[in-house]
Amino acid sequence: MPKLVARCITISLDGFSAAKGQALDAPFGKDGMRLMEWAFATKYFAKMTGQEGGAEGLDNDFLVHSDDNIGATIMGRNMFGPVRGPWGDEQWTGWWGDDPPYHHPVFILTHHPRDPVAMEGGTTFHFVTDGIESALEQAKKAAGAKDVMLWGGGHVVQQYLAAGLLDELELHVVPVLLGGGSRLLDNLGDADVRLEQVRAVEAPGVTHLKYRSVR
Amino acid sequence: MPKLVARCITISLDGFSAAKGQALDAPFGKDGMRLMEWAFATKYFAKMTGQEGGAEGLDNDFLVHSDDNIGATIMGRNMFGPVRGPWGDEQWTGWWGDDPPYHHPVFILTHHPRDPVAMEGGTTFHFVTDGIESALEQAKKAAGAKDVMLWGGGHVVQQYLAAGLLDELELHVVPVLLGGGSRLLDNLGDADVRLEQVRAVEAPGVTHLKYRSVR
Numbered sequence: 521m522p523k524l525v526a527r528c529i530t531i532s533l534d535g536f537s538a539a540k541g542q543a544l545d546a547p548f549g550k551d552g553m554r555l556m557e558w559a560f561a562t563k564y565f566a567k568m569t570g571q572e573g574g575a576e577g578l579d580n581d582f583l584v585h586s587d588d589n590i591g592a593t594i595m596g597r598n599m600f601g602p603v604r605g606p607w608g609d610e611q612w613t614g615w616w617g618d619d620p621p622y623h624h625p626v627f628i629l630t631h632h633p634r635d636p637v638a639m640e641g642g643t644t645f646h647f648v649t650d651g652i653e654s655a656l657e658q659a660k661k662a663a664g665a666k667d668v669m670l671w672g673g674g675h676v677v678q679q680y681l682a683a684g685l686l687d688e689l690e691l692h693v694v695p696v697l698l699g700g701g702s703r704l705l706d707n708l709g710d711a712d713v714r715l716e717q718v719r720a721v722e723a724p725g726v727t728h729l730k731y732r733s734v735r
Numbered sequence: 736m737p738k739l740v741a742r743c744i745t746i747s748l749d750g751f752s753a754a755k756g757q758a759l760d761a762p763f764g765k766d767g768m769r770l771m772e773w774a775f776a777t778k779y780f781a782k783m784t785g786q787e788g789g790a791e792g793l794d795n796d797f798l799v800h801s802d803d804n805i806g807a808t809i810m811g812r813n814m815f816g817p818v819r820g821p822w823g824d825e826q827w828t829g830w831w832g833d834d835p836p837y838h839h840p841v842f843i844l845t846h847h848p849r850d851p852v853a854m855e856g857g858t859t860f861h862f863v864t865d866g867i868e869s870a871l872e873q874a875k876k877a878a879g880a881k882d883v884m885l886w887g888g889g890h891v892v893q894q895y896l897a898a899g900l901l902d903e904l905e906l907h908v909v910p911v912l913l914g915g916g917s918r919l920l921d922n923l924g925d926a927d928v929r930l931e932q933v934r935a936v937e938a939p940g941v942t943h944l945k946y947r948s949v950r
Contacts, residue, residue, distance in 0.1 A: 708749065717939075
């Protein structure tokens with residue numbers, strides 16, 4: 521049964537996935553890059569950003585395997601780009617250049633319709649205006665027998681989690697206290713979400729936690 | 736160098752140490768007892784509550800060793816009892832009967848003065864009205880070469896953490912989403928608290944996390 525999975529989400533010990541002061545040149549907020557140091561040090565990240573080197577090992581393995589068996593991706597529009605409101609001249613096609621690292625259909629949650637954009641390498645951006653259930657349905661159909669990756673941001677993860685639609689949640693907890701910002705596991709209200717701990721893995725300076733939903 | 740340590744604090748994955756609806760007969764809030772299931776199952780807990788049995792192993796070890804080298808305890812008045820405001824007839828001497836499980840001086844943060852109360856077994860309750868620094872100073876003096884345990888509640892832990900006075904924080908994270916309640920790592924504001932991950936240990940249904948302050 522194909523799953524909706526959220527992986528590669530780093531949070532501070534006090535639960536924030538971004539610090540206060542998020543801006544175009546500070547996507548993780550003021551001083552929020554501290555969240556990502558463990559990931560930046562990996563070979564996976566080096567490769568993704570066209571650099572040599574980077575560390576192998578436990579942290580790298582988590583990132584490498586986060587891509588396993590993924591056939592489609594869902595993300596919020598703020599992860600796709602800085603454009604707010606209507607899409608205007610439709611020149612914005614994401615942060616990732618002509619050949620985005622997805623190589624499969626990507627469904628972007630937005631209130632503003634836009635025609636699909638086919639990129640190089642098999643990535644096509646689809647813009648979904650009729651809600652999270654619809655996006656999931658379309659993504660599962662596109663993924664076939666594979667899983668669907670929920671890429672974020674935090675508010676999108678919250679919505680899928682509260683709706684009981686998320687099957688797997690993988691968090692990376694770093695020993696940082698941000699004191700404010702965007703809290704990942706917030707706004708869940710009275711949603712009765714039951715989780716099961718799959719594993720907890722200690723690495724230097726980061727704890728990898730994996731959970732799955734119990735229904 | 737004697738330390739101020741907070742241990743045995745269980746939080747939900749979304750960071751709450753108690754659910755909404757805390758009351759005298761529901762100290763962890765409505766449905767909040769789910770936080771404590773891992774601890775209730777241990778031999779340590781059974782022994783503490785005068786019962787037979789209970790599980791040994793990893794979880795039990797954490798609880799057993801939480802008492803190691805502790806010479807004094809600090810707690811907020813709400814952990815000491817349900818009395819609010821002035822102490823009235825001073826009949827309340829804690830939840831723990833005539834022989835409380837501390838066997839050392841316990842410093843209770845309160846705005847209302849009261850004379851010390853000597854219990855059986857070496858526990859004496861001292862009431863501190865001049866703030867957290869004073870309580871820590873008195874507790875360290877009383878503990879001698881040993882460490883001081885910060886027992887809670889959450890707001891007291893926050894105050895010591897934000898003031899940079901906490902040396903060690905041990906958390907137990909359970910795969911529960913409460914959606915609301917008392918968040919342990921909250922109200923830290925702009926406090927620049929630097930932590931270092933000491934260890935992360937996976938156990939069935941709970942992850943034990945230990946951090947120490949870096950100064």
